[in-house]
Amino acid sequence: MQKLLAAFDDFGQMLFFGLDTLRWAVRRPFRPNLVLQQMAAIGVGSVFIVSTTAFFSGMVLALQANYAMRQLGAEGYVGGSVAISLARELSPVLTALFVIGRSGSAIATELGTMRVTEQIDAMETMAVNPVQYLVVPRLLAAVMMFPFLTMLFNALGYLGAYLMATYVAEIPEGPLLEHTRTFVNPDDILHGLLKSLIFAAVVAIITCWRGYAATGGARGVGEGTTRAVVVSSISILLVDTAFVLLTVGSGR
Amino acid sequence: MIEVTDLHKSFGANQVLRGVSLRVEKGTTFVILGGSGSGKTVLMKHVIGLLRPDKGSVRVAGVDITGLEGKELTEARRMFGMVFQKSALFDSMTVLENVAFPLREKDRSLSTRDLRERVIAKLKVVDLAENVLPLYPSELSGGMQKRVALARAIIHEPPVVLYDEPTTGLDPITTDYVDEMIVQAKERLGVTSMVISHDIASSFKVADRLAVLYDGAIAAQGTPEEVRRSEHPHVKKFLSLWFEKQ
Numbered sequence: 068m069q070k071l072l073a074a075f076d077d078f079g080q081m082l083f084f085g086l087d088t089l090r091w092a093v094r095r096p097f098r099p100n101l102v103l104q105q106m107a108a109i110g111v112g113s114v115f116i117v118s119t120t121a122f123f124s125g126m127v128l129a130l131q132a133n134y135a136m137r138q139l140g141a142e143g144y145v146g147g148s149v150a151i152s153l154a155r156e157l158s159p160v161l162t163a164l165f166v167i168g169r170s171g172s173a174i175a176t177e178l179g180t181m182r183v184t185e186q187i188d189a190m191e192t193m194a195v196n197p198v199q200y201l202v203v204p205r206l207l208a209a210v211m212m213f214p215f216l217t218m219l220f221n222a223l224g225y226l227g228a229y230l231m232a233t234y235v236a237e238i239p240e241g242p243l244l245e246h247t248r249t250f251v252n253p254d255d256i257l258h259g260l261l262k263s264l265i266f267a268a269v270v271a272i273i274t275c276w277r278g279y280a281a282t283g284g285a286r287g288v289g290e291g292t293t294r295a296v297v298v299s300s301i302s303i304l305l306v307d308t309a310f311v312l313l314t315v316g317s318g319r
Numbered sequence: 320m321i322e323v324t325d326l327h328k329s330f331g332a333n334q335v336l337r338g339v340s341l342r343v344e345k346g347t348t349f350v351i352l353g354g355s356g357s358g359k360t361v362l363m364k365h366v367i368g369l370l371r372p373d374k375g376s377v378r379v380a381g382v383d384i385t386g387l388e389g390k391e392l393t394e395a396r397r398m399f400g401m402v403f404q405k406s407a408l409f410d411s412m413t414v415l416e417n418v419a420f421p422l423r424e425k426d427r428s429l430s431t432r433d434l435r436e437r438v439i440a441k442l443k444v445v446d447l448a449e450n451v452l453p454l455y456p457s458e459l460s461g462g463m464q465k466r467v468a469l470a471r472a473i474i475h476e477p478p479v480v481l482y483d484e485p486t487t488g489l490d491p492i493t494t495d496y497v498d499e500m501i502v503q504a505k506e507r508l509g510v511t512s513m514v515i516s517h518d519i520a521s522s523f524k525v526a527d528r529l530a531v532l533y534d535g536a537i538a539a540q541g542t543p544e545e546v547r548r549s550e551h552p553h554v555k556k557f558l559s560l561w562f563e564k565q
Binding site for chain 1: 367369393394396397401403405406407408409410411419420424425427550
């Protein structure tokens, strides 16, 4: 019971922390340099892992889709089905999960270390708000870079799928591209991008909070980082399900 | 300069401060000496406005900072420079960036050249040369980190410098070096200093006046000599171990 109450208390504090971050985000001074630094760390730094994941996911998706569709004689639909899976679901979710592993853990560790070595307290005594200086740039950078990385995932995922479908599965290029065009609407891509924006905010706030609220020494930072990764990954899956239920519903 | 009156603070059922009153005169060094859990860190956090008391007040240069919020509190905090126990230098920044940080945040129109010159001037005050500017905190010795931390604390020329356990965990030579640094800062800059410590030797060396905090209340207060003669049983016990060694 006590653990449950502590979890609720922590969740409440995190919500306040999130609101505080939004409040500080619209206050002067703005720090574009710090936002750019974080965009490089979260965004540019994740290009390799996101590209690799996207390319390989696209390739295997194409082969699996080909395996299923060929039984119906519908292999021409491979490109379209892969593209729609990527745009609406896989790109935003896998991008978020990989960025959590790569950058979310780094954020929690960095802020956690700053907390336990009193660097955050030091900042506060220097009349600088740590939420505004440390958290706001990370939130803004995540919100700007997640959609970019999701688009990258879309593009490279489809490229991987296209190469596998045409060269290995030997599906004719004409129907492959044609069905992709008829299957995938701009709305599908926007659906994925909108989700990636929400994921960005969720990941940034959770990982920053777990670092910001770290206590103890190196062990506390380690625990904070583990919780940051676990809680933000599960949150992404929950938010995704809720979003799909609300926007697509049962599809009836 | 600093006047603490009847300060009370509890965390849940745990009463940490039970009516602390003290007065720090301008240009002097005041040490708050106490063991672990005596409430000294909590007291210092009240002085700089990081915590709010349940009862009582803290006045710094005539300003009651206990009721301040937002911009007023931010302004009040500029009266302080604080040197943390483990220096708390930003490890992602060089010495130059660390020391310049409070100044850059206070006045964003300052040029890089201006900042650099002022940083070099303050490093000289703490006996550090220009060649440390590009180094990161991890490349400095413990004593040098403390000096950089002091340079950062005084860069905006605050009237008050707070030291949180400045000699904890340091070897005897570095401890001596840090004590010397605190005395010099007072002499060269004329700042009012408040030190919290459990290091008896250092405290008696740097203090003009000191107070012994025990169980959230002041057990003895006065000049080092007056405190040494205190009849309070805890103070006698606390000091006897060290004086016997001498």
